[in-house]
Amino acid sequence: MNSNNFESVWEILVQRFENPRLIVDKHIAGLLHLKALPRESAKDLRHLAETCKAHVDGLIFMEKPIDGTSNLIITHILSSCLDAETRKLWERSLKHGEFPELYKTLEFITRQTEVLESCATKEPQQRQPSGKPASTKAFVSSTPNPPQLCCALCKQQHPLHKCPTFLILTTTDKIEKLKTLNRCFNCFGTGHAVSKCPSPWSCRHCKGRHHTLIHVENSRVTPGPSPVTGRQSTTATTTLTTVVSSTVLLSTAMLNITDSAGVTHPARVLLDSGAQSSFITGRLAQFLCLPRKLVNIPLSGIGGSAGSNVRHTVTTTIHSRCSSYNATVEMLVLPKLTVEMPRQYINISHWSIPEACVLADPSFNNPAPIDLILGASLFYEILRTGRLSLGDNMPTLQETEFVVTHTNELDSLMKRFFELEEVSGTPSWSNEERACEEHYTATTTTDINGRYVVRLPRKAEMIGKLGDSKTSALRRFLAIERRLQREPETQQAYVDFMNEYLRLGHMSKVAAHRWTLRRSIYLHPVFKADSTTTKCRVVFDASSKSSTGVSLNDTLMVGPTIQQDATSILLRFRTRAVALTADVAKMYRQVLVHPTDRSLQRILWRNSPNEPIEEYELNTVTYGTASAPFLAVRSLQQTVEDHGKEYPLQLRDPVTSTWMISCLEVIRRQRLNPYKYKRQNCTRRRGSSYENGLPTSHPCYSMWTNSS
Numbered sequence: 001m002n003s004n005n006f007e008s009v010w011e012i013l014v015q016r017f018e019n020p021r022l023i024v025d026k027h028i029a030g031l032l033h034l035k036a037l038p039r040e041s042a043k044d045l046r047h048l049a050e051t052c053k054a055h056v057d058g059l060i061f062m063e064k065p066i067d068g069t070s071n072l073i074i075t076h077i078l079s080s081c082l083d084a085e086t087r088k089l090w091e092r093s094l095k096h097g098e099f100p101e102l103y104k105t106l107e108f109i110t111r112q113t114e115v116l117e118s119c120a121t122k123e124p125q126q127r128q129p130s131g132k133p134a135s136t137k138a139f140v141s142s143t144p145n146p147p148q149l150c151c152a153l154c155k156q157q158h159p160l161h162k163c164p165t166f167l168i169l170t171t172t173d174k175i176e177k178l179k180t181l182n183r184c185f186n187c188f189g190t191g192h193a194v195s196k197c198p199s200p201w202s203c204r205h206c207k208g209r210h211h212t213l214i215h216v217e218n219s220r221v222t223p224g225p226s227p228v229t230g231r232q233s234t235t236a237t238t239t240l241t242t243v244v245s246s247t248v249l250l251s252t253a254m255l256n257i258t259d260s261a262g263v264t265h266p267a268r269v270l271l272d273s274g275a276q277s278s279f280i281t282g283r284l285a286q287f288l289c290l291p292r293k294l295v296n297i298p299l300s301g302i303g304g305s306a307g308s309n310v311r312h313t314v315t316t317t318i319h320s321r322c323s324s325y326n327a328t329v330e331m332l333v334l335p336k337l338t339v340e341m342p343r344q345y346i347n348i349s350h351w352s353i354p355e356a357c358v359l360a361d362p363s364f365n366n367p368a369p370i371d372l373i374l375g376a377s378l379f380y381e382i383l384r385t386g387r388l389s390l391g392d393n394m395p396t397l398q399e400t401e402f403v404v405t406h407t408n409e410l411d412s413l414m415k416r417f418f419e420l421e422e423v424s425g426t427p428s429w430s431n432e433e434r435a436c437e438e439h440y441t442a443t444t445t446t447d448i449n450g451r452y453v454v455r456l457p458r459k460a461e462m463i464g465k466l467g468d469s470k471t472s473a474l475r476r477f478l479a480i481e482r483r484l485q486r487e488p489e490t491q492q493a494y495v496d497f498m499n500e501y502l503r504l505g506h507m508s509k510v511a512a513h514r515w516t517l518r519r520s521i522y523l524h525p526v527f528k529a530d531s532t533t534t535k536c537r538v539v540f541d542a543s544s545k546s547s548t549g550v551s552l553n554d555t556l557m558v559g560p561t562i563q564q565d566a567t568s569i570l571l572r573f574r575t576r577a578v579a580l581t582a583d584v585a586k587m588y589r590q591v592l593v594h595p596t597d598r599s600l601q602r603i604l605w606r607n608s609p610n611e612p613i614e615e616y617e618l619n620t621v622t623y624g625t626a627s628a629p630f631l632a633v634r635s636l637q638q639t640v641e642d643h644g645k646e647y648p649l650q651l652r653d654p655v656t657s658t659w660m661i662s663c664l665e666v667i668r669r670q671r672l673n674p675y676k677y678k679r680q681n682c683t684r685r686r687g688s689s690y691e692n693g694l695p696t697s698h699p700c701y702s703m704w705t706n707s708s
Contacts, residue, residue: 020062027058031074037083042116045086049109050311052078053296056102066102075102078109086112110294152181160188161213170367172345174214185210216344249395252341253360253402256319257372259288262465262550264319267371268361270341271382271400275375280314280331284371290314297332310334317461318372322358324430325401327378340367351390353397360402432459433560436627440559440634447592452635456597457627462555466600467548474613476544477604485609495607497538502616506589510602510615540603540624552600552625559630562637584636588628589620591635601625 034052037044056066056074066074079090079100090108094100150156151163160166160183169177178185184192186209187199194209204212251271256264267284285292292312299310312333319326346365353359374382386399429437436457443455484491501507542552573579584590593601601618621631 024059024062024064027055027062030055031077034077034081036081037086040083040085040116042113045082045109045113045116048078048081049106049113049294050296050309053106053294057296071102072099075100075105078102078105082109106294152183153177161211167213168369170345171214171216171340171343172367178214185214187211249346249364250341251398252364252370253400254321254362255372255402256321257284257288258317258319260290262462267318268368269318269372269374270338270370271379272373273376273379275373276377278329278331278375278378279334279337279373280316281337281369281371282333282335285312285314285331285333288314288316290316292333295332318374320402322360323401325382327381329374329378331372337370337373341370342367351394353390354388357388357397360400429560432557436557436559436630437634439557440631443594444635444638451590451592452638453592453594454621454631454635455594456600456625457557457559457630458555459557462550465548465550466552466555467546467550469544469546470604472544472546473602473604477613481609494538498605499607501538504586504589506620507603507616507618508598510617538623540601540618540622542622542625556626558626559634562630563633587636588623588632591621591632592619593621 031052034048037048052074059066079087082090086109089112090105093108151158151160151166153160153163154165156163160181166174166177175185178188183190184197185194186197186202188211189197189199192198197209202208203210203215205215208215253269253271254266255269257267258264265288292314295310295313297310297313299308310332313330314333315328315330317326317328342365344367348365382401384399384401388397390397439457440454445453447453484494502509542556545551598617598619601622603616603618604613605616606613621628621635
């Protein structure tokens with residue numbers, strides 16, 4: 001072939017190999033010739049499911065969708081290949097008269113395969129058929145003893161090369177352990193040396209006469225004298241000589257990964273900008289109980305080498321140990337990702353790592369397994385700008401989301417000082433705080449009376465994880481009731497508070513037919529003797545765990561801090577001659593909660609033990625919930641935004657003068673009638689105590705009189 005006949009040769013290749021009909025016929029023939037399984041076998045079931053899915057994916061790729069009649073035909077072919085036991089289980093999984101679906105059948109076979117693999121035990125020995133007595137022949141062999149079934153390290157019923165305690169050791173520790181146990185370096189057996197090992201197997205990496213588990217790059221293992229069986233006892237000596245060349249450290253880090261129940265666990269990750277996908281070991285995926293998705297994705301490596309296809313993917317969330325960074329990642333599941341990193345121990349005692357540097361992987365110099373590989377889709381997302389070289393022929397420290405690195409401690413302190421002194425015009429919010437603000441803006445409405453109606457800002461990933469909490473609520477309520485019976489005055493204050501709550505419409509009785517929704521938060525009284533508004537203040541406990549271990553506060557976004565700190569407000573308080581203070585009574589309870597979310601704010605209540613216990617829903621923003629401070633203060637700011645222009649003599653900047661539920665503001669000495677100022681400003685405030693003007697006993701009355 002040359003440049004003159006290239007086009008003709010290309011046309012011949014296209015006509016020969018790019019034949020859609022031939023490709024489709026091959027996939028159909030493959031489905032029609034699926035082999036029936038003679039017995040129940042996890043290996044055969046997995047091969048059947050994978051073969052069927054490969055042909056189905058091929059037809060879909062050739063734009064031949066699987067739907068309608070073709071779906072039923074392929075499902076019938078697949079089910080007819082199942083063994084008798086699996087076929088019975090599959091038939092039981094179908095409802096009466098239900099047409100089976102192909103992908104549900106594949107999912108059933110995969111699930112059955114996992115069950116068989118997890119329940120696999122040693123097959124019993126075949127029984128001798130009844131009839132003639134079986135003749136038995138005994139043979140005596142003088143060959144060396146094979147590896148024992150009982151593990152010499154942990155005394156469990158498994159060989160040494162499958163012992164979990166042995167596998168987690170570093171390569172150096174494995175070699176030392178083998179010396180201590182007087183085992184062969186090649187087969188881990190006893191009674192012989194490596195030079196006389198009868199095993200035909202050798203290292204898969206270098207083909208040397210040692211086990212793959214103790215392979216060391218550029219290493220040479222020299223066996224010593226072989227141990228002698230019998231009465232004599234000789235200790236085998238082994239010399240390990242390692243030729244170390246320059247070592248390149250790959251980027252590793254320790255992070256937290258979330259399991260199916262929302263609990264985080266530590267894991268070691270390798271950052272690989274050359275990988276198109278992210279990966280997880282099958283061992284870690286099984287430990288986290290992550291649901292698997294069936295796929296068929298081919299793998300290719302360096303030099304175009306092709307590996308086995310990936311059969312499963314999982315999706316989970318990773319979290320940084322040093323910052324608020326988190327990301328949801330879909331990862332391919334592989335039995336093993338790579339060898340231990342680094343390949344051997346590295347002495348870093350002479351390295352000048354600054355004390356201010358927090359390493360993402362504190363044990364980066366010790367060989368350890370890799371649990372995860374993060375590919376290019378996340379690699380550049382987690383990089384930061386900080387970078388520090390440790391010197392010539394030394395590693396470089398790179399700042400990432402998994403580590404906080406400071407190149408100069410003095411520069412860092414000065415930077416933090418100026419950041420504190422700088423007046424920032426725009427708030428620095430996290431992703432969750434920004435999402436909480438956007439949720440408020442998108443969902444907040446007003447009712448016919450002009451009161452704001454808000455939705456509880458719930459975390460998307462926590463929806464549906466709340467469990468039953470009514471039993472715990474009832475137990476705590478009865479305990480509080482018994483306690484209050486011993487304190488009549490406190491009990492009366494508690495009852496008066498709850499009756500006022502009901503009279504003001506801040507809670508409503510739940511109809512009996514709606515009691516089945518068991519999601520309640522639970523209350524307990526907190527008494528404040530110095531309170532100016534009430535001697536008994538009830539706080540609702542939204543941090544009480546439900547039956548799933550998740551509380552209401554765990555599912556709510558807290559929201560950003562939108563009011564200024566007390567120091568700034570008090571400093572501005574002293575810049576004018578006259579100061580005003582105002583307390584917004586029942587501030588939280590002026591904001592309504594949307595009826596859809598009120599089922600998450602249920603309580604149990606009765607006035608006395610002689611009455612039946614009733615369920616109530618709290619209709620307003622509630623003390624004790626994580627989002628209550630944000631919702632209340634944000635609604636106060638929204639009031640200023642919506643109605644501030646209607647009152648020209650209103651407080652000049654109430655948004656920056658609000659702290660908790662109090663307003664502090666200062667005004668210049670002007671000849672203003674305090675009652676006129678009150679009428680134009682304070683009478684618009686609901687819950688104000690001074691609806692007819694300032695009394696003579698008020699601390700500011702004399703200041704108003706002197707300024708008039």
